[in-house]
Amino acid sequence: MSRFEIGEEHFLLDGQPVRILSGALHYFRIHPDQWRDRLVRARELGLNTIETYIPWNAHSPVRGEFRTDGILDLGRFLDEVAAQGMHAIVRPGPYICAEWTGGGLPGWLFTAGAAVRRHESTYLKAIQEYYEAVAEIVVPRQVDRGGPVVLVQVENEYGAYGDDKDYLRALVTLLRDTGITTPLTTIDQPEPWMLENGSLPDLHKTGSFGSRATERLATLREHQPTGPLMCAEFWDGWFDSWGLHHHTTDPLASAGELDELLAAGASVNLYMLCGGTNFGFTNGANDKGTYVPIVTSYDYDAPLDEAGRPTAKYWAFREVIARYADVPASTAPAAHVPGPAFTVPLTTVAPLWDVLDVLGPTELHDHLPTVDELGQYDGLTLYRALDDVAPGVLDLAEVRDRAQVFVDREPVAVLSRDLGEHRAVLPRGGRLEVLVEDQGRVNYGPRIGEPKGLIGPACVDGAAPASGATLDRWAVQPLALDDVTALTARVRDAAPVDGRVVAGPAFAHATFDTPDPDADHFLDTAGWGKGVVWVNGFCLGRFWSRAPQRTLYVPAPVLRAEGNEVLVLVLDTAASHVTFVEDLALGHTEE
Template sequence: MTSFTIGDTDFLRDGRKHQVIAGALHYFRIHPDQWQDRIRKARLMGLNTIETYVAWNAHEPRRGEWDATGWNDLGRFLDLVHAEGMDAIVRPGPYICAEWHNGGLPTWLTAGERALRSSDPAFLADISAYLRRVYEIVAPRQIDRGGPVVLVQIENEYGAYGSDKAYLEALVALTREAGITVPLTTVDQPTDQMLADGSLPELHKTGSFGSRSTERLATLRAHQPTGPLMCSEFWDGWFDWWGGVHHTTDVDAAASDLDALLAAGASVNIYMFHGGTNFGLTNGANHKGRYLPIVTSYDYDAPLDEAGDPTAKFFAFRDVIAKYAPVPDELPAPRASAPVASVELTPAGAWTDAAASASPAPLPATFDELGHLSALVRYDVALPPMSGPGLLTVEEVRDLAWVSVDGQPVGTLSRTRHDQALRIPAGRTLSILVEEQGRVNYDHRLGEEKGLIGAPMLDGAPLGDWTSTPLDVQAIADEVATRTAPRSGDGPHAWTGDLVLDAPADLFLDTGAWTKGYAFVNGFFLGRYWRNGPQRTLFVPAPATRAGVNRVVVLELEELLSPRAEFVRGLCLGDTEE
């Protein structure tokens, strides 16, 4: 069998110097039927290795309900990498960041009484069960057993979070006990403190950065005196958030930095080679003083765009890689033109008016207390007699709320805007529909509760006897797909329509004439849309479509300016910085 080890200056493959030229693909962000296409295109750019995180909350959204099939079939993904003649790097966390919901940690884990990412025995017990399941998949696929896996990472940028060496030691011990024999690595940003705090002497340190390669390799070498230098997250782009711009990086500058890395003999993992999509409700959020939820697209301005098409960066990187390693002569075939169509949408009635299913309680229940994994909870409370308008105040709303009195919209409360108060009219019933817009995926806000936080007040007096009704948007979309109902009044309404295709095809759904909500094709949850931008199109992967009739469902939270579903030629991810 082939060996893969760490030498004095280089990685060694069967004793010979080897430069890892990898690219990141997250299997959980790509339709499984398109995994092979994306992996093959990575090889055609000149990559010899595929790197992936493992998203714990995708595999085990509820405690004990482990799933490694379909979208979660990590074994099949690694087998496809191997079939393409490529190596693999696996980064199982348990924390992954990745602009992914809750940094990859399940909400049932973060809602508990345990110190996250630490040697807390309760936390170690839970992550041990998780990692053993992952390693059952990874261990038999290591390179010394005839598989593709050459490196496994311990934790993820831990030096930016903590310095609990006992925690890292426990992860290493568990990993080795589970049969992982390939070299183990850590990754941190190249600062003295992060590199010192985030690793152990027996682990091979790597860096994460996207520019100033020569300077940052020197910092890394100061902390990693021997062995290969590696940038295991070469940031070739960036992610977008709602209300921002679409981030891009200069192609020539990115190619120059990649050239500097490879010329120095360093190994590299391009983050991302292909970003994919935050389908469903899987986007994360950042919060560095202001809450900013991540958009549905994870295009990342990567060499392969969100739809799997090569960009200018693909060809520029390919030319750089060809100076240091063999690159196949073959190029990816051009994608067929996407069908263009305009589909009339028919109203299917209100969809947030489900009957309350729980007894009233003194305080609104959080999403976490409800064990709710979907996007919405509706809170209802009877209002006291009022002689006129009153001031509603909340401790905090996480993350966006639509407020109505007796069914009439009053206004919104937004975490991003730091809203805490709204004047409401007199009435009988106050309803507050709260959307969880994405869990923070970085730093110490991991696992924070969602919903209405604390005791809402009216003119300084607490409101009591709240009913908290969880709304599962996927289940609602499945239910409304076959119904029609006249539109009545303001507020959230569902819409349906039929798109006829000659054959399955990748599609691009333009949401620019809608306001905010969720879209589905044939029951497949495309993700969130929001006129707040920058993203305007939702990517529809071909395997989610079929020849003949394709049912479109839209769950709109505010208003469709045009009751049509427009399918356009390609991606529209918004304005960029000038």
């Protein structure tokens, strides 16, 4: 058992000064069989601590549930941290941002009427249930009980959002009531108003920044007169968004910023150490007037790349850290080993319309519902008007986030939220169906928690609702894609692919053997339009020809030597083959 405290000048471990040298690893963005590898690389970088968020919405997709299976096994992750002789910082939010869908807040919070990120009874009751579930894992793994956890963070950059001190005090009480005894911290950008709004006198303030360390630490010190200075998010890279460039920072410049921070005597948490991947439908989005979804890769230009391999930034940081701490010998390969490169054909294909019966039930509504009303908080949903439409213009209040419009199952339009599109010309009459994709829930700012799907009313020819031209009767089917076992079996036995292009919306299937099942693979998406890929039932995430990302990361633990299965949801078109390339291709940079 040990005691971890915040002293007058330093963090104290059993009364002795200690500097936190930490790196961010999100267990939910890395395959669990690869956690140990990433942790070894962290230790060999010279780090002594690992930091992670906890995504409430991933653990609790429905209220009353707290999943800890597979990639969500937080207990196993913390035990792996301890096995490497490292400490842990846990950030349970409840809001985490993290470029994660919804900022980690479950969609059901909003349908329950909660007013989030402030002192409100419905919200606080839900947080209490969440914290109690988290505590079952974290409390017995605190440092004073022989575990690795030394700090727990309250909320996340709250000063940029609000100033409800009663809310922050309630979170402290809820955490303490669950048995959390470690010191509690807050984090904010080192702007005076953010630091003032986002914390309490009895919470230790930390900063988030990636440059001008001396200046920003001075600002932090003005608002944190005693105790150790800490940059709890040292931004060593940045995330990418669809339609923009791949962000990179110069390794030596980043290392210089880190050196300035450590020379000032501060503790640090590298954000990120290894970013990992937004597997499945977990990417978030930003909306500062225009909706911009985040890509599948969360490589972040971090010291360890998306596949966990040391980059030039890793070695530059290691050299800096060695000036301030003991750095163990490295076991990392001198160079990246290329992944297997080969191509296999997509062999069978099933139109979406032919497999709807294995994709979940349909609900009937006498109004145009959002997908949140159906309990669907990610993925895709199919809307079908129960009354045939006449030729004209379909007018929706808003599309969130991308809608493919069909009449008698022939495509007539694509409406994209980021382009402000919400009208579609219907060149002929017939059965109207709209396939809507939630491209990621907003993770930062005032639009957190907004409902998704088609936002009504839905009118034909722009008529006002009183004219009787609204479409009020709908059959709506949230597509069940969490478990694609039955879907894969159906597509495996579907019609053969005929031609060089697969036309969507459809599911296509391929099988392949790999010459090296122990190696990570990199699936090339350059010949495909838009969609989603699963390998052996594991959802790699979304692809989109919009750029910048051009590969999907396939973790080695997902693979086997023979009989691997690829399932591709093709939303528009895709080349009729699957190609694996030697390395990540994350897209063009600004230069």
